[in-house]
Structures are given as structure tokens and as C-alpha cells.
Amino acid sequence: MPTGRDTEARIVAKREVAPNHFEMRLACDAPATEVEPGQFLHLWLPERVDPLLRRPYTVYRTHDDGFDILFQVVGRGSGLLAQCDVGATVRVAWPLGGGFALPPDGSTAIVVGGGVGMASLYLLIERLARAHVPTQVLLGARSRDYVLCRSEIEALGVPLHIATDDGSEGHHGFVTELAATVLDETETNTPHVYACGPTPMMQALTKVATERDAPTQVALENRMGCGLGVCLGCVVPIRADEDVSYKRVCVEGPVFDARVVIWEYRV
Amino acid sequence: MTDLSVNIGGMSLKNPVMTASGTFGYGSEYAEFVDLNRLGAVGLKSITVEPREGNAPPRIAETEAGMLNSIGLQNVGIDAFISDKLPYLKQFDTRTLVNLSGRTVADYVELCGRLDGTEGVHGLELNVSCPNVDSGGMEFGVDASMLGALVEACRGATTLPLIVKLSPNVTSVVDMARVCESAGADGISLINTLLGMAINVETRRAELSRGMGGLSGPALKPVAVRMVWQVYNAVSLPIIGMGGISTTEDALEFIIAGASAIAVGTANFVNPRTTMEVVDGLESYFRRHEIPNLAALRGTCIVG
Structure with a gap:
């Protein structure tokens, strides 16, 4: 039997929320009790050897009996998951990695999502709303059909x-142009910025935010092997004082302070 | 009563199930999934004299039933290994096999000397087969005279069981194993990753930053089983078999081919409980077939 944080999970609902984008609800016997926004799970379609590796998905929402994921079909792993029927069982190791830190009392927040990057941000928006942090969400999509989480965010009153x-x-x-406008219009204290989306978007946003001295946290993604910090396959270059060192997205991330991420090295 | 214990060149294991270097960290990372007391031995991530940052990303790529890696021996170095990593493992009733990498013979000799007599170290595994570094690494494993000189020098530097992890990237793995045997090695690990490459056809860019990398996972298994079988029939040293082991059946295949012990590698990434499932599975197989001990099964492959 699986032990620790690796558990069986059953798909209990599946919905195509935008073209090629799926929301899936999974239930498990021993769901994680505490999940930080931005943490991820490592999902295995059991007994398969091809594709071989697990796939990381961010924890989109949590429930008493499990969690939701929201993903775009981009390759074989996500394609096979999208084809799984309700009732199918998968294995998930979760929650993994370190999540977003909420801002200090009295702060405001701007959450910037690009495309399916919203999946990493919804739980954060929910926590910010619950903590009464004045928050604005900026959402970039290729067209109106691809706007994700609209009703969920509206339901929070954000x-x-x-x-x-x-x-x-x-x-x-x-969406980075929107972010610049909103940051420039903010007259009170500098908002905390949170972002997840395509790498070019996060890189551009980091420039916009750091030019305005806004503390910024970004959630990165990368190919992963183990998800547990062992294989050293998912590293990204991170600035540390004068040096550069490789940090693992799976354990030192996926959330990083945007100012220390060396975007130019990203492939 | 099934006896799964085995002796690998002076290292006595309670069962033949080990972890392959580089796939199990320094042990603590898997403690919530695996009872380390139930492992025959823990094979540890390769150590070098100085810390290494490793290669630029991307470092891994998935291929058919396998993966390529080009990590580049990222590790904390021997000093931090002894002070920060090794103490954790002393609390467990298992064996540690410390994997060593170097650029020169002197590097390996220094590492052997430093670990000889270090409490908590039960065996040394010379990594002469890493395909992902510019100097040292695989060089030693593909040149018989360099390999012989290296093993002899290390033999002189340690009394610990000395295992050599051979590269499959050679014309004759048997020749390399024979060299190790005459140079005084206590055992052979077979196999390290097979040199490979994958290309994204849209961008025409190699999937790994250095172009080539090491192939591991189920896709590698038939090559590994073949090499274990060849070496078993040519040398008398005990063999630690590895390469794509994900299930009990995989482990049995290696033992029947001639392995004295087996190591689970890439499968740890996919299913962190693999080693425990294999220990359970082996116990049940030996009971079911009424095989009294490992020696009674080892190398019993029927051909023809």
C-alpha cells in the first residue's frame, strides 16, 4: 500500500472548461490537510512504463476529500490523463514543493496569470480574499474562450x-501591460505581485514589477524526474549574492522570489 | 524459511535489494516512503572531492519507456557528505555503498582514502561510467589500461569492499570486468546509463543542454540483463545488476542472469515504494518456488 504522501486518488469529475483545457476532481482516502497555494502534486498513471515519468500538476483547489487540477493538454502525459474516465484511479504524491507566502498585514496584492498559469494562482486568490487582503487579478489569455477561472474569481468578489x-x-x-498600468495607478503602498504563466510573460512581468520596487513571487514549471529533490533534473539558475547556483524547482521552488530568477538561462 | 541474505565482496546484505546511485539522494529524501531498515544496501549519489554545480538545464528528457539525464555529477563534495549526509544513515540497519567520481586517479585515491575506516561506510563503488562530464567519468570505464591502473590504485587506498560500476558504452563489457577482477576489485555493478540522445524536431534542438545524456529506465533492461549474463559467465566477481528494474520480475531476471544483488534506479522516481515492493515480491517468489536461498537461483538461466 502507498504510504506517506503518495496515495491513490480516484477521478470523480472531469470537465473541458476551455478548448483542450480540463478541470478534474480527484478524491483520496487520506487527503492532505494543509496545502499552501502554489504547491504541486506528482501524478502517475499506475503501472505504465511509457510515458515513464510522473507529471507535476499544481493543486488548483482543495476539498475535504481531495483536490482539483486544471490543466492544458500539451503532450502525451496530459493527453492520456485527459482521456481517463471518471472512476479511474491514479497515484498522487502531494503536496510537494513550497508555495506562495501571503503578504504582511496591511499590504495589497496583484495576482497576474497567463493562460493555464491560473491553475497555480486560484488557491492563492482564495487565501488572499479570506485574509481580507485587497487584491486585483489580472488574467491574460489568447482569446475570451480561454479565460479560465472567471466565475470562481468573481464568486470570491475579487x-x-x-x-x-x-x-x-x-x-x-x-497582461504585463495591464500590470504596469495597475501598478502605476496604485497610490497607497506598493502591492505584492504574484505570477504564474508562460516564461516570457513572467520574465516581462518581473521587469515591470521590479522597476516599481514591487516584491514579486513567481511559480515556475519545469520537466521533473522525481519531484522529491533527488534526481536534480529540474534545476534552474538562481542568483545568490554574487554567485549563480542551480536550485531544484520541485523542492526549493516552484515559487521563487522573481528578483533572483535568472530568466536568460531558461530554455 | 527463505534466506535472502547475500555477501557482495565482503559487504553482507540482509537481502539483495539496493538503490542505484543518483536515484535515491542520500537516503533521507525517501524515508517517508521506504523503510530503510528493509533495504539490503543504499547506493548513494556520486561524490567528488570538491562540490560540483552540475550541468546547465535542460538536464532530463523523457524517451520511450525511459529517460535521458545529463546531471553532471552535481553533489556537495566529500567534506559535506561526511559531515552532513552520512550521519543520517547511521541510524538504520542497512549498508551504504558510496559512489565515487573523479577527474584523475589521484581524485579517486583521495576519496577512497578519506572514506576508508569512516564509520557508516560499508563499501565503495567507483563510478567510471558517467557519460555527462568533460574529463574523467566514462574515460576510465572505456579504456582497459586506464581502468586497470585506476582500480589497482584504489585497491591500494582502501580495505573497504571495492565495487566498480562499469559503462555499457564499450565493445566488450566482459573485457572490462576481467580487468577489474585482476586489478583487485571485489565486485562489479552493471550497468550505468547507455549514452543516448533525443532531438526536438520542431526546433531541431537537442533535448539536453549537452546534446548527449545517459539513458535509463525500462528501455535499458534487456541490454543490462545481457551484460550481467555475459559477465557472470566470464568472471567470478559478484555482480550488482541494475538497469530498468521496476518490478519483482525484473529483479528476478537479473538474478537468474547471474546478479548477486540488484539495484532499483529510475523506478524510484516513478514509484518511490518500488524497493519495498521488490523485497516483498522476492520473499514471496522464493517461498512459492521453495528456493532456499539466493545462490540456488543465481545464474540459473537456461539458454537453448
């Missing part, structure tokens, strides 16, 4: 600003 690549809704352009 203001949502949308940017689309094709202009089909909200700001016609990049």
Missing part, C-alpha cells in the same frame, strides 16, 4: 481584469 491577445475581451495586448 476584481478581475482581462487581457486577450486577439482583443476579443478586455485589454487588447499583454
